[in-house]
Amino acid sequence: QVQVEESGGGLVPAGASLRLSCTASGGTVRPYSMGWFRRAPGKEREFLAAIGWSGDPPYYGESVRDRFTIARDNGKNTVFLQMNSLKPEDTAIYYCAVDFQTRTVVAGTTPFWGQGTQVTVSS
Numbered sequence: 001q002v003q004v005e006e007s008g009g010g011l012v013p014a015g016a017s018l019r020l021s022c023t024a025s026g027g028t029v030r031p032y033s034m035g036w037f038r039r040a041p042g043k044e045r046e047f048l049a050a051i052g053w054s055g056d057p058p059y060y061g062e063s064v065r066d067r068f069t070i071a072r073d074n075g076k077n078t079v080f081l082q083m084n085s086l087k088p089e090d091t092a093i094y095y096c097a098v099d100f101q102t103r104t105v106v107a108g109t110t111p112f113w114g115q116g117t118q119v120t121v122s123s
Contacts, residue, residue: 002027002112006096009117020081022096033102034079038092052102086121
């Protein structure tokens with residue numbers, strides 16, 4: 001049973017920074033590939049970033065490439081999303097996704113998701 005849990009969301013003013021964390025546990029002793037998505041009100045789910053466990057470069061969505069950074073702690077199957085220069089349009093529920101292959105995380109086709117954490121950016 002794979003468990004995925006996000007933390008670190010909250011209410012911040014525009015221009016602030018925030019760091020989200022996600023930990024995956026259960027199911028395997030192998031490290032997971034891990035990534036982040038978000039869903040804003042009235043919008044479709046958006047891919048933000050993903051990172052494998054083997055040291056390959058991470059993947060980023062175009063809209064956040066210059067402001068968000070993904071990093072991981074392999075020993076703990078934990079991934080972080082550092083978000084800088086936040087804008088009101090970044091307001092959304094942020095979801096962590098994990099799987100054994102990076103491609104299914106990037107595609108959003110993995111069955112393993114967290115419950116989400118709310119990020120609200122005030123203007």
